[in-house]
Amino acid sequence: MGKLRVVHYINQFFANIGGEEKADFPAELRVGEVVGPGLAFKASFKDEAEIIATIVCGDSYFNENLETAKAQILEMVKAQNPDVFIAGPAFNAGRYGVACGTVADMVSSELGIPAITGMYEENPGADMFKNKVLTIATKNSAAGMRDAVAKMAPLALKLAKNEKIGASCEEGYMPNGVRVNFFEKERGSKRAVKMLLSKLSGKPFTTEYPMPSFDRVDPNPAVKDMAHARVALVTSGGIVPKGNPDHIESSSASHYGEYDISGVFDLTSDTYETAHGGYDPCYANQDADRVLPVDVLRDLEKEGKIGKLHEKFYTTTGNGTSVASSKAFAAEFSAKLKADGVDAVILTST
Amino acid sequence: MRLEMGHIHIKDIRFSEESKIVDGVLFVCEDEIRKIVLEDEKIKSVTFDIAKPGESTRITPVKDVIEPRVKVEGRGGIFPGVIAKVDTVGSGKTYALKGMAVVTAGRIVGFQEGIIDMSGPGADYTPFSKLINFVMVCEPEEGIEPHHYEQAVRLAGFRVAVRLGELAKELTPDETKVYETCGIKEGIEKYPDLPRVAYVHMLQSQGLLHDTYVYGVDAKKSLTTMMSPTEIMDGAIVSGNCVSACDKNTTYHHLNNPVIHDLFEEHGKTLNFVCHILTNENVYLADKMRSSDWTAKLCRMLDLDGVIVSQEGFGNPDTDLIMNCKKIEAEGVKTVIITDEYAGRDGKSQSLADADVAADAVVTGGNANQLIRLPKLDKVIGTLDYVTKIAGSSADAIMDDGSYEVELQVITGATNEMGFNCLSAR
Structure with missing residues (x-):
């Protein structure tokens, strides 16, 4: 060569x-x-x-x-x-x-x-x-x-x-926002003790992870007329149709799912489950409404307290999923929700 | 409190007619140990295997890792409130079987169990590839709910570890270490010029199989409290949880808590190791606020100068970590926090779910989302049925050559947040 x-x-x-x-x-x-x-x-x-x-x-x-x-x-x-x-x-x-x-x-x-x-x-x-x-x-x-x-x-x-x-x-390059793993010479606890001793004696020390500037989102103003609002459900609790047809990962999700709930009044253990790997799935699998409250929203719809439950819900697993991935998912399905005329979204986690 | 720790180095484990330790070789009578496991009617059957460093062996799904120990002198017994009767431990004399562990495995929950590779690239990331592992793969009786199965396997692991530890009771340890801390007043008089330092230990307590037990008490039902740092060495804290494998603190980690051991190294030299503060990681906001308030309050009441805070799990517990850090710093007590990162597979994402400027001294156990290729190994202890489902894996994880492309997240102990490993990130 x-x-x-x-x-x-x-x-x-x-x-x-x-x-x-x-x-x-x-x-x-x-x-x-x-x-x-x-x-x-x-x-x-x-x-x-x-x-x-x-x-x-x-x-x-x-x-x-x-x-x-x-x-x-x-x-x-x-x-x-x-x-x-x-x-x-x-x-x-x-x-x-x-x-x-x-x-x-x-x-x-x-x-x-x-x-x-x-x-x-x-x-x-x-x-x-x-x-x-x-x-x-x-x-x-x-x-x-x-x-x-x-x-x-x-x-x-x-x-x-x-x-x-x-x-x-x-x-020797300047930190560039890309985190790269490597093996230190000393274990983490030892490094922590040394860092604390430096901090206590006022000596310089270098944090291994400088805090990011955090993106805090103010909630939107309250919806004035819920009785005519189209309400959608979005969850990071991993609720999916039984069998997880799109193979949403149990952690570090690479994608989200969009599922139609037209005519669905209750999520049952035969029809829905969770793909989320961050909690004991027993109770969510018994009744997925516990995470994605379709049943309650159908009641509210019937009672006229909300206008309509949007026919699609969006779902992913929040567990171990990076902020960048979450932002990308949300940017995409928020545009769909807006285009579909959704007035309010209820976000549920786990 | 003063504890003498005797180390018995185990060089090999073999199956035998009789359980005993001779010249550093642990002989295990399968029938005897099987009886101990099957004492619990929820367990239908158990198989045993031995995995040694360097072997082409993969253990999965791994639940817990436990170091056998035995109380030789002093109050109480190993795993007080769980196996031994409740009594204050942490003083007297204890022996540990070093260089080995009991590993519990089985299908259990199926999302958050882990992988231990005894050789290959995966072995570099788990401390347990360096140990001789006595593995027990447990099968449940039909119809047992996962959390009951989980509890049965957890307790069976402790019973087996205690039994193996007892084999060392009459032996002479290969090496002995003494750990001693003093009372509050005594410490101030003895080390008037040394900074007063404590360890704030956040215990996983999110519930639903994310639990930790202290003297048998579920940590989520406890207020922030404190112990003498030697108590963990007798098994005062045991793991009962299944957070992602990489940053789960196994019972082995609790027994060998690296922060406690490294603070002891400096105790009386550069710092005065005052105590071990235990707090939890509950999911309700009110609990988080109460627990972190109490942690900061205890730090202030103890007139501490500094603390090291360790975490278990990620995401939700990041908020507890930052709350603790912020409130303790606000009391004028300096902090170093130990965590790990979920920066995405490309490393470009924000690593924690919460952040604050007060957290200016962070030690990281590395990015758990980093991909690793785990080659096919000759032998599997347990089952590969869950490899594509466990946290950190995906349906696309299986490569054409039979290897797995997965995140470090799947490897037991890979990004430990007590600082057990050398892995880090920048």
């Missing part, structure tokens, strides 16, 4: 063209040339990979001619068709960091070529791109080059070889 092919992107400063006064240097492709930090990458790659081309672009040129520069650089990379694309590292240089993030994101999303960059965590480019591009956290100045390359080069090789990427703390 030949060497893996790398294209490297740097700015005018790291190409030794000049500082701010040369920042208008236009994008330039140097085929077969290894420039500036590229030499450190070359040394680190040994025989595994080679830099087949370096793209040099002034920071002002890039930012002031954004669309043109992007198009030019994209063409350059496309023509070289590398196995992996490396931008920077940019350390704490703000415009360079944004340029690195922009081109790396563009190369991976538009050309499907894996791309990485590296920069200081306070570089404005970090916040803009760390969730889109694997971004190695570097020191804040070029004095950290050796350290940066020591992390970027192996990660670039892994990407080029399509190998599994480890957790952020193992590979």
Whole structure:
């Protein structure tokens, strides 16, 4: 197998063209040339990979001619068709960091070529791109080059070889919102004791899971006229027709079910059951109305207290199902409920 | 309270005419143990098997894992209020059979039992692949309801573990460890400069087979309370639940609670381990509010500086975890919480069902939704009938080559929230 092919992107400063006064240097492709930090990458790659081309672009040129520069650089990379694309590292240089993030994101999303960059965590480019591009956290100045390359080069090789990427703390990239499992050296309880001792003595510690900003939903205003409202039932309690025809998983559901209850006045142990694996299913299986109260709503319908029970219900198992999946399910069936003229939904869990 | 723990290392388990332990080998008389299991009329039959580390063996559906122990000196007996009579345990001398476990299996509920692989990639994720397992697969009498069957198997496991533990009573342990905590006043006088630390232990108590028992008391019917940290070592807490296998605290976990053992390591050196606070994870909001209020109140009354909070299960109990954390921090007591994550198979989703800024020190046991490919193994103890149905699996789990593609969720103890494992996530 030949060497893996790398294209490297740097700015005018790291190409030794000049500082701010040369920042208008236009994008330039140097085929077969290894420039500036590229030499450190070359040394680190040994025989595994080679830099087949370096793209040099002034920071002002890039930012002031954004669309043109992007198009030019994209063409350059496309023509070289590398196995992996490396931008920077940019350390704490703000415009360079944004340029690195922009081109790396563009190369991976538009050309499907894996791309990485590296920069200081306070570089404005970090916040803009760390969730889109694997971004190695570097020191804040070029004095950290050796350290940066020591992390970027192996990660670039892994990407080029399509190998599994480890957790952020193992590979050195900034946490990017994707949780990756790995084995720590010490067990969790030991880590907890150490973390507590640090917290108690005011020493720095790093939480293993920074709290997400939580999506809290305010309830809609009350329905004014229930007597004419079309009411639907939606449940995360896993109630399905007997036999679970759509194979909704007992945990971590990959889909939801839509079932017609026209003419159904009571859910019985012969007709309905739960697919949910998070609770003892005995009582739900005996009488699924306990989770999805069709019987009571039919009574209310008859008594004229609600207008109509909607003929379809939506169901999934909440057990272990990710928030992202739940949101996706709800976005889809909420649109159906709206289109069907449903005025109110009763959500039941387990 | 002072407890001396003697460890008897078990190197092998063999079936034999007579039950005994000789030179680290546990000989088990099947007929004798069968009688102990079948004392309960709800169990129709039982088969025994032995699974050793490295073997191409899969045990499933796994219900509970239990370490045999015996009380040698001091008050009470193993599993007080469940097997032994009610009496305060945690002092004197206790022996444990290390390197082995009793594993109970059977079809039971069929959703939340787990898998223990003795070799292959799955074995890396369960601590029980490193033990020699004495497995008892129990079949119920016809017409027995799942929860009665579950209870019968649970108690049979404890009876068998106690019987095997008793075989060690006259032996000399291979190693001995001493665990001792002091009274409140004594601790303050003895360690005036050390931070006062307790362990807040959230017990699974969502009900409907999600239960934990303390001295035989169903934890959901108890207010937040406290124990001496050595009491668990005599089986004061037993598992009676079937939450997803990966973050279920088995009875083995309770006996060997890693937070308690690791706090003991630092006791008298960097911290003063004051006590073990027990709280629950009930499903009603009023219960959650009451229990977390009481937890925070106890932390304050004990003048604690810090606590470690551990969890069992996920989703609904995440709210208890965050309530506890928030309220304890509000009392000026620092917290570290241990949990696991359900971040989706792609790892991109929010990991917990609740969150708060007060939870700024989190230890994670990993993302339970992560997929793993479990290859076909030569031997199955139990049945594969439920592999596509248990929590963390799916109808599409069976691959063409006979392997299973499932979430870590199915593996017993994989993402333990007492911090039993090294698995983590970032």
